[in-house]
Amino acid sequence: MELAEIRTYPLKSTKGISRPSAQVLPWGLEGDRRWAVVDPLGEVFWVGEHPRLLSVSAAETPEGGLHLSAKGMGELKVPPATGDTIPSGPSGLDRAVLAHADAHEWFTRLLGRPARLIRRDDPAGRTVTEESRGLWDGPLLLVSRSSLRRLDDWIAEGAMERRERPPAPLDIARFRPNAVIDGAEPFAEDAWTSVRIGGIDFRVSELCDRCAATVWDPSTQDRGKEPLRTLAGHRRWDGKTWFGLRLAPENLGELRVGDEVRPG
Helix, strand or coil, X not given: CEEEEEEECCECCCCCXXXXXXXXXXXXXXXXCXXXXXXXXXXXXXXXXXXXXXXXXXXXXXXXXXXXXXXXXXXXXXXXXXXXXXXXXXXXXXXXXXXXHHHHHHHHHHHCCCCEEEEECCCCCCCHHHHHCCCCCCCEEEEEHHHHHHHXXXXXXXXXXXXXXCCCCCCHHHHCCCEEEECCCCCHHHHCCEEEECCEEEEEEEEEECCHHHHECCCCCCECCCCHHHHHHHCEECCEXXXXXXXXXXXXXXXXXXXXXXXX
């Protein structure tokens, strides 16, 4: 088995970036989901209510700012966030700093409602467990290409049973992974308690339950019924549907595409 892809998401709920390598920090991959868009009360906007976020490309600049672009919007270079620290809101956004006002205006126009861009400080004083239970959906999400291929087969079989035209295979971007592996048996990862990728050891903190964000096509922002309809028929227990693993690092270092993957 090998690490086939590495992806990070500088801005939560927007497009990911494929990378040849990434540094593993105690709270996940460097630069992953440190920015977010919130309402005036500090509640994070998410894809299920605001699918236009999926149209946004966001890349951190060498200076520590953010470069934004989206269809129908002008590009915007946001300087490093040095504004006021916002109080803890409904999502527990302590240690979050407001970005430049131009970014707030840009996202307000994009979403059609008052919005603010914030950057959360790296949680150097927190444990991985605390961070993984919070806003940032982490610390690291792993999915398997072979599991996705099996899911695509199930979706096609269901469509044939309903006498519908089978859809195209799902884009793995729907599941917003950080690490994509290849070469495992479908859903073999369910039984893993640990995994070593290259020289980094990870503890499996939990299986990943999937929310309604996965039914939005990341390319078109159109909503459908898959994959939740099919996952509910094959992988639903404890009242949730499951796909992928959440990992917590036991040591630090660099992940590289092509690294060997060894489960424990």
